[in-house]
Amino acid sequence: MAVAQPTDGPIAPFKDELFSRQTVLESRDGGAFEVIDYQEMRDINGRDEEPERRVKSAYVDLAVRRQQVNETLVLGGTRLDVTRVGPLDDAAFTVIFIHGRGGDRRLGANDYSFGGNFNRLKNLVLRNGGTYYAPSVPGFDPNGAADVAALVRAVFEHSRGRPVILACASMGNFICQSVSRDKEAVRYLKGLVVMGGPPDPGFLTTPAAKLRIPVFFSHGSDDKVYKAEEQIAVYRKMISKAYPTLFRLYRTGGHGTPVRMSDWREILNFMLAARAG
Secondary structure, eight states, X not given: OEEOOOOOSSSOOSSHHHHTOOEEEEEEGGGTEEEEEOOHIIIIITTEEETTTEEOGGXXXXXXXXXXXXEEEEETTEEEEEEEESOSSOOSOEEEEEOOTTOOHHHHHOSSSGGGHHHHHHHHHHHTTOEEEEEOXXXXXXXXXXXXXXXXXXXXXHTTSOOEEEEEEGGGHHHHHHHHTOTTGGGGOSEXXXXXXXXXXXGGGSXXXXXXXXXXXXXXXXXXXXXXXXXXXXXXXXXXXXXXXXEEEEETOOTTHHHHHOOHHHHHHHHHHOOOO
């Protein structure tokens, strides 16, 4: 067994000793696929003051709240409620997180839930010159996907063409799937992150795949909502084509495990260092 080390890249460390030192039980495809040790007693009960509600204070830095705002964006003919952390203009890169069913922008902005992983994401983005958006998606249908596609284009323009990374959790991956089929929207994307989401067997036929936009997967091996094996099958098709992709499988993890455990520094460094095409 090996302890995963943070991936080298442009993103500087932040609390890596708490979030990045995960035990790799199995590694394949030159490290593209890793099975990572997950233990509920350690990774929830040992990490949280109140299990699944409030992480211990060592895991968070609340200084990011000084640059966090709730706002309503007008995108074409629609209005979209978002939480934004970081500058509106000239971000070095942008991360957009799409919640799953029953969620809204508060989920992706919560500093204490999911083991403090959203607080770490906000700190990593802000400390490295980026901007983070957590929108309230009105639905996982074409209208919701159109709103997110409009947001992707808007932040791309505000950042003057710098990288935009779209991350989708659980049912939110239906949004990622729709955006990956939008010929215009994919022109503004640098990467896709799929966290415990439904599989997309046809991904390799999409406009996103034609541009070879990097994809990062994370999944719990015991996910009862979307089976890990079905998502792994998509990954295997992609890796057989030498597609730029990584997969992190959390052994014994459930549906919410990827949102809690995914190493955002590894994700961002992979996305920002990867070359499409």
